[in-house]
Amino acid sequence: MLRPGRGAGGWLSSSDWLWLLLRGTFGSTGRNHTWAWNVGFLLLISAAHHNLPSTTTSFLFFPTHATFFTSPAPSSSPAVPHSSPAAPQSTPAPLPIVEVSLPAKEGSSEKSVTMTDAQVYKVLLASAILIFWSGFWVVHLIGIIYGYRRLHQRRALSVESGDQGVLGVSVLKPLVGTPMDPNLMTNLETFFTLNYPKFELLFCVQEEGDPSIMIVQQLMKKHPHVDASCFIGGLEVGVNPKINNMQPGYLAAKHELLLVSDSGLLMKEDTLTDMVAHMTPDVGIVHQMPFTCDRKGWPAILEKVYFGTGHARMYLFLGLLDALGFGVNCCTGMSCLMRKKVLDEAGGISAFGIYLAEDYFFAKYIQDRGWGIRIASQPAWQNAGICRVKTFLSRLTRWCKLRIAMVPHTILLEPFSECMVLGLVVSWAATVLLRADYLTFFLFHTLTWSLADWIMLNIVQNGPPPFSKFEFVISWLFREVSALFIFLHAMWNPVISWRTGSFKLRWWGVAEPVSSRVTVM
Numbered sequence: 001m002l003r004p005g006r007g008a009g010g011w012l013s014s015s016d017w018l019w020l021l022l023r024g025t026f027g028s029t030g031r032n033h034t035w036a037w038n039v040g041f042l043l044l045i046s047a048a049h050h051n052l053p054s055t056t057t058s059f060l061f062f063p064t065h066a067t068f069f070t071s072p073a074p075s076s077s078p079a080v081p082h083s084s085p086a087a088p089q090s091t092p093a094p095l096p097i098v099e100v101s102l103p104a105k106e107g108s109s110e111k112s113v114t115m116t117d118a119q120v121y122k123v124l125l126a127s128a129i130l131i132f133w134s135g136f137w138v139v140h141l142i143g144i145i146y147g148y149r150r151l152h153q154r155r156a157l158s159v160e161s162g163d164q165g166v167l168g169v170s171v172l173k174p175l176v177g178t179p180m181d182p183n184l185m186t187n188l189e190t191f192f193t194l195n196y197p198k199f200e201l202l203f204c205v206q207e208e209g210d211p212s213i214m215i216v217q218q219l220m221k222k223h224p225h226v227d228a229s230c231f232i233g234g235l236e237v238g239v240n241p242k243i244n245n246m247q248p249g250y251l252a253a254k255h256e257l258l259l260v261s262d263s264g265l266l267m268k269e270d271t272l273t274d275m276v277a278h279m280t281p282d283v284g285i286v287h288q289m290p291f292t293c294d295r296k297g298w299p300a301i302l303e304k305v306y307f308g309t310g311h312a313r314m315y316l317f318l319g320l321l322d323a324l325g326f327g328v329n330c331c332t333g334m335s336c337l338m339r340k341k342v343l344d345e346a347g348g349i350s351a352f353g354i355y356l357a358e359d360y361f362f363a364k365y366i367q368d369r370g371w372g373i374r375i376a377s378q379p380a381w382q383n384a385g386i387c388r389v390k391t392f393l394s395r396l397t398r399w400c401k402l403r404i405a406m407v408p409h410t411i412l413l414e415p416f417s418e419c420m421v422l423g424l425v426v427s428w429a430a431t432v433l434l435r436a437d438y439l440t441f442f443l444f445h446t447l448t449w450s451l452a453d454w455i456m457l458n459i460v461q462n463g464p465p466p467f468s469k470f471e472f473v474i475s476w477l478f479r480e481v482s483a484l485f486i487f488l489h490a491m492w493n494p495v496i497s498w499r500t501g502s503f504k505l506r507w508w509g510v511a512e513p514v515s516s517r518v519t520v521m
């Protein structure tokens with residue numbers, strides 16, 4: 001359906017495709033809505049490619065309905081035959097005419113106003129921003145629905161995993177115990193009490209004299225029935241210190257599945273069972289979405305808010321794209337279950353020692369060989385005893401630096417995927433296209449975004465979070481505002497400090513050591 005009073009024949013002018021786009025996006029034409037939206041979108045792209053002439057347009061703008069109607073093009077326009085001007089029959093009041101810029105053509109009796117190229121591009125840009133913004137509401141929705149359906153769903157082991165044919169798991173625990181984490185003992189003990197029939201624990205301690213060695217020994221004594229070993233000193237096979245640390249454990253691993261599990265994690269009795277249950281025959285890697293245990297203090301709230309909102313949204317959305325085979329990879333390696341034989345084909349984990357983000361490259365390698373990637377239904381329960389705002393921000397900055405180097409197109413996508421930056425630009429677009437009040441639209445955007453995030457947090461937490469809504473709002477605002485600064489800081493200073501080392505990444509992720517540091521994060 002074309003706009004009222006409009007002939008259907010002939011090629012469409014720039015005003016027509018803009019009308020289609022805007023009518024489709026903001027109009028209320030029922031079943032034509034999707035159709036018009038799609039056509040408008042296609043025409044938007046086609047216009048960008050062909051740089052359509054922009055001299056045929058005049059607008060009548062209805063602020064209340066946010067819909068454009070065009071009057072006829074001047075007769076000199078060769079491409080667009082128009083019928084008589086149109087106004088909707090039902091509109092009661094006279095319609096305000098927005099004079100865009102130039103006067104009507106000489107000799108023309110119609111109230112035709114021409115748009116300059118700059119104005120067309122302005123409208124185009126605003127439309128593109130509004131489409132991108134609408135896309136993000138789809139991301140919100142998908143994240144919420146996928147999170148609701150995926151997370152905290154108990155899953156039984158497949159027949160393949162009945163006690164006889166159960167897949168054995170070698171758990172690699174890389175440990176760097178300085179400074180001493182007060183929760184280390186509690187966290188490590190949960191690995192000894194896993195309710196899974198066939199597993200071994202391979203503790204890898206980076207340096208002699210590390211206080212975590214004593215803890216591991218105590219736990220091994222307390223649980224003698226659990227198959228556990230401790231390797232000290234690592235093996236230097238690359239730049240990545242975590243890989244170097246895990247290498248002796250990897251060489252000793254005897255089971256077909258390998259779980260890389262970071263030191264700050266806590267396991268529930270059934271966490272490993274849940275992960276293995278997702279390792280179906282077509283899957284090569286099962287990862288847990290990072291989240292946190294309930295801990296005291298504002299830094300802990302901040303972490304929970306971040307991992308339960310913005311991070312969870314993108315992780316679930318990209319994770320779903322992974323699972324659907326779109327080849328996106330968002331695997332974070334704090335808890336990653338992998339088929340050892342696939343890593344062996346690469347030459348073992350040492351083949352990934354040139355990268356700092358070994359997690360991303362593990363997943364990429366496995367995915368490139370045709371194996372599926374899945375998110376487990378239990379999130380990763382981070383439970384480090386030391387929880388500080390500074391540590392949290394440094395960690396996010398480090399991750400951001402990794403992403404910038406490994407997936408450079410996120411430089412454009414990332415800032416605009418954040419609530420505040422997107423809110424600032426979309427509010428401008430709304431003033432251009434909808435004549436909205438800038439501040440009102442920004443507040444509307446921020447409020448609805450935070451509500452969607454609150455829903456997401458409740459889903460990831462599997463119930464209400466252990467803090468008040470006021471604490472949520474403060475933490476959420478802090479995190480959303482800090483996101484841009486984290487990004488700018490990551491762009492400004494690409495040197496990555498991780499525990500005792502400093503590194504620089506080349507584009508696409510190969511790491512080089514910079515110098516040794518003694519600061520501990």
Ligand SMILES: CCCCCCCC/C=C\CCCCCCCC(=O)N[C@@H](CO)[C@H](O)/C=C/CCCCCCCCCCCCC
Binds near residue numbers: 132330
């Ligand atoms: C309208 C849809 C637009 C989608 C825009 C996507 C913008 C991406 C923004 C944020 C990415 C969040 C990624 C999840 C958290 C990763 C945490 C992390 O950095 N972990 C590292 C340390 O463990 C790890 O090494 C990195 C792993 C994966 C990085 C993934 C990069 C994101 C890839 C973006 C692909 C965009 C695809 C767009 C599809 C529509």
Ligand SMILES: O=c1ccn([C@@H]2O[C@H](COP(=O)(O)OP(=O)(O)O[C@H]3OC[C@@H](O)[C@H](O)[C@H]3O)[C@@H](O)[C@H]2O)c(=O)[nH]1
Binds near residue numbers: 242359500
């Ligand atoms: O020098 C190091 C640094 C770290 N590690 C180990 O690596 C694990 C993760 O370290 P941290 O907790 O400092 O870092 P993060 O939680 O930020 O790690 C995350 O980001 C970087 C990725 O490469 C990791 O796979 C991911 O887990 C811990 O178990 C730690 O003991 C080492 O063994 N040696």
